[in-house]
Amino acid sequence: MVLAGRFWPGPLTLVVPLREKLPSEVTDGTPFVGLRVPKNEIALKLIAKCGERIVGTSANVSGHPSARTADQVLTDLGGRIDLILDGGSTPLGRESTVAKVIGSAVEVIREGVIPRDEILKALRSG
Numbered sequence: 001m002v003l004a005g006r007f008w009p010g011p012l013t014l015v016v017p018l019r020e021k022l023p024s025e026v027t028d029g030t031p032f033v034g035l036r037v038p039k040n041e042i043a044l045k046l047i048a049k050c051g052e053r054i055v056g057t058s059a060n061v062s063g064h065p066s067a068r069t070a071d072q073v074l075t076d077l078g079g080r081i082d083l084i085l086d087g088g089s090t091p092l093g094r095e096s097t098v099a100k101v102i103g104s105a106v107e108v109i110r111e112g113v114i115p116r117d118e119i120l121k122a123l124r125s126g
Helices: 002-007 041-049 070-077 116-125
Strands: 012-017 032-035 097-102 105-110
Touching: 002 012, 002 116, 097 116, 105 116
Parallel strands: 012 097
Antiparallel strands: 012 032, 097 105
């Protein structure tokens, strides 16, 4: 896929149709799953150690500001999580861009670090 090749690893989440059944806790009961390859050395090492795939969510309560530090995660989620891996503060300061991909149709459902125009440009030059 053009977008993965252009923006991964990096701050792009691709929401795609499921190819295999996953627990509803992973998909929130939808027929889609969000995929991301972060551009963070610690996260990439953790993913590799876990067998190339891990399931995770944002490190904040939905609707709350995104956490940038481990202390902010603890403040927002303390008592509801088992472990915080502190890799320092996040460098980008904004959320990932989220694009839903169904066949050749692409819809940017959240504009984040990567501007919508950059996504569209990558698709045109694809």
